[in-house]
Amino acid sequence: MARGLAKRCPRCGTKGVFDSYFKLTERCPGCGYRFQREAGAFTGALLIAWVFTLALMILPLFTYVLWRGVTGNDHLAFWPFAALSITFAVVVPLVGYPITVSTWAAVDLVSRPLDPDEVADAEAHAAR
Numbered sequence: 001m002a003r004g005l006a007k008r009c010p011r012c013g014t015k016g017v018f019d020s021y022f023k024l025t026e027r028c029p030g031c032g033y034r035f036q037r038e039a040g041a042f043t044g045a046l047l048i049a050w051v052f053t054l055a056l057m058i059l060p061l062f063t064y065v066l067w068r069g070v071t072g073n074d075h076l077a078f079w080p081f082a083a084l085s086i087t088f089a090v091v092v093p094l095v096g097y098p099i100t101v102s103t104w105a106a107v108d109l110v111s112r113p114l115d116p117d118e119v120a121d122a123e124a125h126a127a128r
């Protein structure tokens with residue numbers, strides 16, 4: 001999991017598993033592991049991004065409600081909290097995308113270890 005969070009191959013820890021900021025390589029350049037093991041395998045990465053984005057969007061709004069409730073200040077401006085929430089909605093998915101993808105690849109590998117055919121396939125591509 002730590003390798004995934006560090007944008008490394010979850011199997012061997014090799015760096016440089018992205019062709020570009022938004023594109024994971026098909027295979028790990030170190031061990032040959034195929035990251036997308038089946039169609040739709042990265043749907044979980046979207047779930048991770050959605051959860052973190054939503055959590056960070058709610059935080060300023062919750063802070064506003066809590067602040068007003070505790071202080072009783074009815075003149076507290078809402079717009080800075082809304083602006084921060086909207087900023088999180090835009091920035092978090094963009095900044096967090098590579099981390100969520102590589103982390104999801106790690107989750108996938110931990111939850112479904114490679115079968116012997118996948119190990120042989122990875123080793124065949126690692127040898128090139």
Ligand SMILES: [Zn+2]
Pocket residue numbers: 009010011012013014028029030031032033
């Ligand atoms: Zn690897």
